[in-house]
Amino acid sequence: MPEFTQEGTAKWTVWGKINQTKFSIFHYKFPLIEPIILFEGIQLASFADIAAMKIHAIEQRGTKRDFVDVYFLSQKYTLEEMLMFYQKSTLF
Incomplete structure (x- = not known):
């Protein structure tokens, strides 16, 4: 069973480690621009x-x-593309 260690919380956010991998779970106020990816039962x-x-x-x-x-x-997107994604996500 993976070991979970909670390192902190803030409004709408939890962060910690599972084994030695750092992660955070948070509420993002803008709608997603692409469909959720399902990976081993986890929505990403x-x-x-x-x-x-x-x-x-x-x-x-x-x-x-x-x-x-x-x-x-x-390595995957240009800065211009990333800025376009951000602009698209905040238009709603």
Whole structure:
């Protein structure tokens, strides 16, 4: 059985580790722009939606982790595409 360690909470957010993998679960106020991905029974946001969320995170706080995530997302999408995803997600 995987070991879960809760490291913190904030309004609408829980973060922690399962074994040694860090994760966060949170409420995202904008609608998703692509369908949910089902992976081993867990609902996940698409890479395009994660890119939109990361642009939003950089706009709000801009931690080092957010920029690292955008770097890895830039292997799949251009910055222009990521900005377009963010714009599309906030139009609703």
